[in-house]
Amino acid sequence: MTDDRRWPHSPDPQTDVVIDAKGLRALAHPVRVQLIGLLRKNGPSTATKLAEQLGLNSGATSYHLRQLAASGFVAEDTERGNARDRWWKSVHQVSWWTDSGEDPEAALGYLRSIVAAHTLTAQTALNAYETMTPEWRQAMDFSDMVLQLTPEEARGLAREMSEVVARYRRIDPGGPVPEGTDRVAVVVQVLPEPQGVEDDESEDRR
Numbered sequence: 001m002t003d004d005r006r007w008p009h010s011p012d013p014q015t016d017v018v019i020d021a022k023g024l025r026a027l028a029h030p031v032r033v034q035l036i037g038l039l040r041k042n043g044p045s046t047a048t049k050l051a052e053q054l055g056l057n058s059g060a061t062s063y064h065l066r067q068l069a070a071s072g073f074v075a076e077d078t079e080r081g082n083a084r085d086r087w088w089k090s091v092h093q094v095s096w097w098t099d100s101g102e103d104p105e106a107a108l109g110y111l112r113s114i115v116a117a118h119t120l121t122a123q124t125a126l127n128a129y130e131t132m133t134p135e136w137r138q139a140m141d142f143s144d145m146v147l148q149l150t151p152e153e154a155r156g157l158a159r160e161m162s163e164v165v166a167r168y169r170r171i172d173p174g175g176p177v178p179e180g181t182d183r184v185a186v187v188v189q190v191l192p193e194p195q196g197v198e199d200d201e202s203e204d205r206r
Contacts, residue, residue: 028109
């Protein structure tokens, strides 16, 4: 799922959605996050096709799509299909969310869904590693590092990384694909380490 809540510009009402408490509850399920991601990346599709991609049955997929539609994240694509073959499309391309503290349980469920989607993205890439070209193998990166930051510095770091990513070409499901390009998933995570982990490491160093 595309989640650009720290993107360095104001939300565009034509393409972006600001997730409220109701939206958080609707997205507190990994399958729904994955469904939105597929529709945003690949364009409109049917429950049957989406189910095949996710390894689910079409009935369960249809249920999750209806729940997403009730919360305004997806809508039926009336220009495609028919009564027996319903097509669905994503209503927005970018999601914004800022933790206001109003519903921590729903926020935690949403974030767990996001982490599950990110993990699936990484695992899917690894599953295809053996068939990748040498150029794409060399382009893959799984770097991590630990910094000593204040909350303000962490927010600044996330903002600067978003500004860098924003300079590059975004996918356009309905547009032309430039020659020599492929889709690249960029996952940005700024994660404060639990205090207990830091204490354990300090003890190890002594």
